[in-house]
Amino acid sequence: MKMWIFLVLAACAVGDSALGCTCDTMKWATCEDNPCRCYLLVDDGAKQPLNCSDMIPKCFLMKGEMYRARKGQSTRTLGGKPVETAFVDNDGIYDPECESDGKFKAKQCNNTEECWCVNSAGVRRTDKGDKDLKCEKLVETYWVRLQLKHKEVANPVNTANLKSDIANSIHKRYKNFNKDMVEDVQYDPEARLIVVDVKKPMGNRKSDLTQMAYYMEKDVKVLPLFKDQVPFKPTIGNQQLDLENILVYYVDEEAPTFTMKHLTGGIIAVIVVVAVAVVAGVLVLIFAKKRQSQRYNKAQQREMEAM
Ligand SMILES: *[C@@H]1O[C@H](CO)[C@@H](O)[C@H](O)[C@H]1NC(C)=O
Numbered sequence: 001m002k003m004w005i006f007l008v009l010a011a012c013a014v015g016d017s018a019l020g021c022t023c024d025t026m027k028w029a030t031c032e033d034n035p036c037r038c039y040l041l042v043d044d045g046a047k048q049p050l051n052c053s054d055m056i057p058k059c060f061l062m063k064g065e066m067y068r069a070r071k072g073q074s075t076r077t078l079g080g081k082p083v084e085t086a087f088v089d090n091d092g093i094y095d096p097e098c099e100s101d102g103k104f105k106a107k108q109c110n111n112t113e114e115c116w117c118v119n120s121a122g123v124r125r126t127d128k129g130d131k132d133l134k135c136e137k138l139v140e141t142y143w144v145r146l147q148l149k150h151k152e153v154a155n156p157v158n159t160a161n162l163k164s165d166i167a168n169s170i171h172k173r174y175k176n177f178n179k180d181m182v183e184d185v186q187y188d189p190e191a192r193l194i195v196v197d198v199k200k201p202m203g204n205r206k207s208d209l210t211q212m213a214y215y216m217e218k219d220v221k222v223l224p225l226f227k228d229q230v231p232f233k234p235t236i237g238n239q240q241l242d243l244e245n246i247l248v249y250y251v252d253e254e255a256p257t258f259t260m261k262h263l264t265g266g267i268i269a270v271i272v273v274v275a276v277a278v279v280a281g282v283l284v285l286i287f288a289k290k291r292q293s294q295r296y297n298k299a300q301q302r303e304m305e306a307m
C-alpha cells in the first residue's frame with residue numbers, strides 16, 4: 001500500500017515537471033509555477049515579466065543580453081563552439097532604456113554621457129550627442145529588408161512560389177508574424193541571395209517588424225533566441241535552405257539625420273560594414289542581378305560610402 005502511494009506521488013511529480021511552465025520564445029527566461037509566470041533578468045534583482053505566447057520585444061532582449069554580458073554569462077546557449085560568423089555579431093548592442101510595453105525610448109545613452117536617437121528598432125538614426133540631445137519622438141521603422149545568403153545547394157532552388165514559400169516559412173517560425181507584410185521577395189542564384197522586403201503601411205503602430213528581424217538575425221548569425229534552438233531553415237520549393245549570413249536594412253518613416261563616417265578598406269572594414277549595416281544601415285539597395293559573391297561585399301561598401 002505504501003509503495004503504491006509512493007508510486008502515485010512519484011508519477012504526479014513527473015507529470016508536474018513535464019507540464020512545467022517554460023518560455024518558448026526566450027531561452028534565458030526564468031519561469032515560476034503556480035501560476036506560470038516567466039521573466040527575464042535585466043539587472044541585479046530587476047525581473048522583466050514576459051509574455052511568452054509572443055515574441056519578446058527587442059528592447060527587453062537587448063537589456064537581458066547586456067545584463068548577461070556584464071555578468072560574464074554566455075549570451076549563447078551552446079557555449080564554447082563559435083559558429084562561422086560569430087565575430088560579426090559585435091553589433092553595437094547597448095543597454096537600452098525601454099518603455100513598460102517593450103518599446104524603445106527615443107533617446108538612448110548606454111549608461112554614458114553620450115546620447116543618440118533611435119528608431120523603433122532601437123537602431124541609431126542620428127549622430128551621437130551629449131545628454132542634452134533632444135529626440136522629439138520615436139520614429140517608426142516601417143520597412144525592413146532582410147538579405148539572406150544561403151549555403152550551396154545540390155539542386156537548383158525552385159522559385160516558382162518563392163514569395164509564398166518565404167512568407168510561410170517566416171510565419172511558421174516567428175510566432176504571430178503576419179505574412180501579408182512580406183511584400184516582395186527576389187532571388188539571385190549566383191550570389192545565393194534571397195532579398196525579402198517586409199513592409200507595413202506608414203502610420204501603422206499595431207504591427208512590429210523589428211522583433212521578427214531581430215529573432216531572425218540571431219537565428220542566422222549566432223544561435224536562436226527560442227528555447228528549442230532549432231535552426232531557421234526556410235523551405236523553398238521542397239528544399240530546406242541552410243542560411244549562412246543575414247544583413248538587415250531599416251527604412252524609417254522619416255529619413256535619418258546622421259552623417260556616415262568614412263570607412264577604410266581591407267577585410268576589417270568589410271566586417272565593420274556588415275556590423276554597421278545591421279545596426280545603422282538605412283539605405284536603398286539596388287539588387288544587382290548578376291552580382292558575384294566575391295564582389296558582393298565590395299558592393300556593400302560602395303553603397304555605404306555613397307551615403
Ligand atoms: C500575450 O500575447 C498574446 C499573443 O499576442 C496575446 O493574445 C495576449 O493577450 C498576451 N497576453 C498578455 C497578458 O498581454
Ligand SMILES: *[C@@H]1O[C@H](CO)[C@@H](O)[C@H](O)[C@H]1NC(C)=O
Nearest residue numbers: 091092093094095109110111
Ligand atoms: C555601450 O556600452 C558598452 C559597455 O560600456 C559598450 O561595450 C558598447 O560598445 C556601447 N555601445 C554603443 C552603441 O555605444
